Amino acid sequence: MVEKMNVAGNESGGPPGVLVAQSGQQDADFAVKISTLHFKFPGREEPIISDFSLALPPGSRCILLGENGSGKTTLLQLLAGQYMVDRSTIRILGRPAFHDTSLVCSGDLSYLGTAWRRDIAFAGLGCSLQGDFSAGEMIRGVKDVDPDRRDRLISLLKIDEGWRMMRVSDGQRRRVQICIGLLKPYKVLLLDEITVDLDITGRLALLEFLEEECEQRKCTIIYATHIFDGIEPWITHYAYLEEGKLKRGGEVSTFTEIKEKKLLFVIEDWLRKARDARREKKLKNPDNREKPSYTKMNMAFGNRHMAFFR
Numbered sequence: 001m002v003e004k005m006n007v008a009g010n011e012s013g014g015p016p017g018v019l020v021a022q023s024g025q026q027d028a029d030f031a032v033k034i035s036t037l038h039f040k041f042p043g044r045e046e047p048i049i050s051d052f053s054l055a056l057p058p059g060s061r062c063i064l065l066g067e068n069g070s071g072k073t074t075l076l077q078l079l080a081g082q083y084m085v086d087r088s089t090i091r092i093l094g095r096p097a098f099h100d101t102s103l104v105c106s107g108d109l110s111y112l113g114t115a116w117r118r119d120i121a122f123a124g125l126g127c128s129l130q131g132d133f134s135a136g137e138m139i140r141g142v143k144d145v146d147p148d149r150r151d152r153l154i155s156l157l158k159i160d161e162g163w164r165m166m167r168v169s170d171g172q173r174r175r176v177q178i179c180i181g182l183l184k185p186y187k188v189l190l191l192d193e194i195t196v197d198l199d200i201t202g203r204l205a206l207l208e209f210l211e212e213e214c215e216q217r218k219c220t221i222i223y224a225t226h227i228f229d230g231i232e233p234w235i236t237h238y239a240y241l242e243e244g245k246l247k248r249g250g251e252v253s254t255f256t257e258i259k260e261k262k263l264l265f266v267i268e269d270w271l272r273k274a275r276d277a278r279r280e281k282k283l284k285n286p287d288n289r290e291k292p293s294y295t296k297m298n299m300a301f302g303n304r305h306m307a308f309f310r
């Protein structure tokens, strides 16, 4: 699959190294296919995601990179079918992410996001964690699960089934929630910073499990994170966003920078350059300068009410 794809210097004019589907390839050839995605939230003038295209073959593990606010979570939520977009723009397993609800209901498409610390989410539904359940009750409450897979997850995440969910640490709660989220064998998994509370051994064990799933079951994973410890050998693809645009991306073989230095330092360098370029742009064009917030408020409420804020 990978060889068939159009990489660096593609005719479609995408950023260098970005995987773009070629004519003749079917949507179903890709686990995830995004075609020229534009997205903005209601009431916002600026798009959050613009002109975004990416195609990932089954079995890929793509890391989603970018500074705070660059659009990673929004992109993952769009992929998870949480916002309506045109049917042809986001295809998961050849099906439209928003319109085909069977993707999430069947467990083929699974999204584990940041709301997980306080909520239990399964099959795309979230409900607040309010009762004092044991970890075992919660995990075994999920029906139609392969018991071997369940036992393996409990063991690798080092979960004590007797833990009371109201009296565990964030990291322990997160382990239980990850376990529940992975009980059913997904085909496409979207991870939004879910390993942030895990200690290093828990995180590495999880990454190893996920890698094995991709190799054996040809699942596809997109993982947004700011934690890069031990991630370099894990990734097969990368996508780097700046202000909602895909600036760099593609197969890891085209990611020449990480052959010379650690991902942490490569990303640090890119983020600093992006910040400096933004600063320079603002200096050159005074209209682009951030207005002090009281000016905006003045415009909205009139001077009289500003006495309140002074």
Ligand SMILES: Nc1ncnc2c1ncn2[C@@H]1O[C@H](COP(=O)(O)OP(=O)(O)OP(=O)(O)O)[C@@H](O)[C@H]1O
Pocket: 041, 044, 048, 066, 067, 068, 069, 070, 071, 072, 073, 074, 075
């Ligand atoms: N519901 C919303 N309505 C309006 N704007 C939003 C909404 N959610 C997010 N945004 C804006 O969209 C932009 C992208 O946010 P997003 O959460 O996708 O970034 P991110 O790359 O995941 O950031 P982080 O690394 O901090 O998690 C931000 O400017 C944010 O303020």
